[in-house]
Amino acid sequence: MKVLYxxxxxxxxxxxxxxxxxxxxxxxxxxxxxxxxxxxxxNLKLLSAEVKSLLAESNIEWQYIKYTKSPPILSTVKDLWYxxxxxxxxxxxxxxxxxHCRSYIPMMIGLKLKARFNAKLIFDMRGFWVDERIEGKIWxxxxxxxxxxxxxxxxxxxxxxxxxxxxxVLTNKAxxxxxxxxxxxxxxxxxxxxxxxxxxxxxxxxxxxAIKTLNLMDRSPILGYLGSxxxxxxxxxxxxxxxxxxKKFEKSIFLVITKDDPKILLEKSxxxxxxxxxxxxxxxxxxxxxxLLSLFDVSVFFIQSTFSKQASSPTKQAELLSMGxxxxxxxxxxxxxxxxxxxxxxxxxxxxxxxEEYRRVIAQMNSMLMTDKERIRAVAEExxxxxxxxxxxxxxxxxxx
Numbered sequence: 001m002k003v004l005y006x007x008x009x010x011x012x013x014x015x016x017x018x019x020x021x022x023x024x025x026x027x028x029x030x031x032x033x034x035x036x037x038x039x040x041x042x043n044l045k046l047l048s049a050e051v052k053s054l055l056a057e058s059n060i061e062w063q064y065i066k067y068t069k070s071p072p073i074l075s076t077v078k079d080l081w082y083x084x085x086x087x088x089x090x091x092x093x094x095x096x097x098x099x100h101c102r103s104y105i106p107m108m109i110g111l112k113l114k115a116r117f118n119a120k121l122i123f124d125m126r127g128f129w130v131d132e133r134i135e136g137k138i139w140x141x142x143x144x145x146x147x148x149x150x151x152x153x154x155x156x157x158x159x160x161x162x163x164x165x166x167x168x169v170l171t172n173k174a175x176x177x178x179x180x181x182x183x184x185x186x187x188x189x190x191x192x193x194x195x196x197x198x199x200x201x202x203x204x205x206x207x208x209x210a211i212k213t214l215n216l217m218d219r220s221p222i223l224g225y226l227g228s229x230x231x232x233x234x235x236x237x238x239x240x241x242x243x244x245x246x247k248k249f250e251k252s253i254f255l256v257i258t259k260d261d262p263k264i265l266l267e268k269s270x271x272x273x274x275x276x277x278x279x280x281x282x283x284x285x286x287x288x289x290x291x292l293l294s295l296f297d298v299s300v301f302f303i304q305s306t307f308s309k310q311a312s313s314p315t316k317q318a319e320l321l322s323m324g325x326x327x328x329x330x331x332x333x334x335x336x337x338x339x340x341x342x343x344x345x346x347x348x349x350x351x352x353x354x355x356e357e358y359r360r361v362i363a364q365m366n367s368m369l370m371t372d373k374e375r376i377r378a379v380a381e382e383x384x385x386x387x388x389x390x391x392x393x394x395x396x397x398x399x400x401x
């Protein structure tokens with residue numbers, strides 16, 4: 001099949017490298033793939049040559065525009081127009097049979113291409129994007145323009161679902177919610193955020209250079225956090241949890257792997273009275289991640305539990321489990337409750353954000369530290385294997401013939 005994959009996320013973004021390229025490279029073995037994306041200029045300067053080389057090896061064509069951020073809304077309209085012109089040309093010249101849209105913004109283009117070129121249309125929904133804009137405080141309904149945008153895209157959401165030839169969501173909860181909407185489409189496939197198990201493998205010998213550079217000698221257990229520091233991630237609560245960990249494990253340290261500005265975390269730590277000598281913050285490329293994650297004894301991530309988060313599948317969850325790292329997390333996010341219920345060995349879900357609840361969890365940390373790493377990894381193999389995800393996408397592509 002000749003497939004045009006449209007993403008408003010960049011292939012040079014961390015998300016593109018972990019949650020788009022691995023799938024498309026796998027699918028390129030059986031299908032002719034063209035990618036159309038919006039790339040941030042700073043990422044292009046660093047990674048465009050690397051991504052071009054990677055895609056060339058898989059015979060994937062890559063078209064992109066430069067993402068613009070301002071002025072708000074108008075810049076997105078402009079980006080959409082340029083992307084549509086490129087997409088239209090691709091369909092006309094290459095005889096595209098399937099238009100695969102990642103999330104809502106690309107579906108604006110996808111609907112036009114379906115009508116004009118009779119291409120099959122895949123709505124790879126990811127999360128409940130419209131509600132995420134409100135709950136993540138990106139849009140505010142008290143502003144008239146944001147209220148109009150919310151209503152417009154909520155109406156479009158149903159159109160996207162009904163006009164698509166195939167729908168993909170990340171969680172079983174999302175599928176159940178959609179089935180209660182005014183949606184006539186019945187073909188909904190669940191494909192969570194998967195992980196390349198060959199890449200995310202726990203290193204038997206810890207990276208001594210990283211231990212020395214990060215000054216981790218004689219510091220244990222290492223509580224780790226991976227990912228962004230803003231919007232959905234409850235940094236204050238995670239730091240408070242670490243403070244309780246320190247009361248039981250005096251030599252414990254909080255190791256944070258993030259590409260975000262570390263000032264956010266350091267300022268919050270100071271405010272809470274945490275000794276900054278107990279905090280380590282570092283960035284990592286995708287290639288470096290397995291080495292650094294191998295340093296974690298236990299990982300923590302608290303995410304706001306909102307309506308839209310029921311449709312989310314945290315990439316970090318799949319990566320941590322594949323590394324055999326036990327997790328402390330909160331419920332109400334995607335299908336996480338089901339995974340923890342099915343196999344308690346993977347970690348502990350907290351019931352509320354309180355000192356009493358943190359202490360209950362910390363009382364069980366010794367047993368968490370003794371958990372069989374291979375058993376934790378087995379959960380990732382069962383639910384989050386990239387190869388399984390590629391196979392599911394491949395079946396969808398072939399079904400549309």
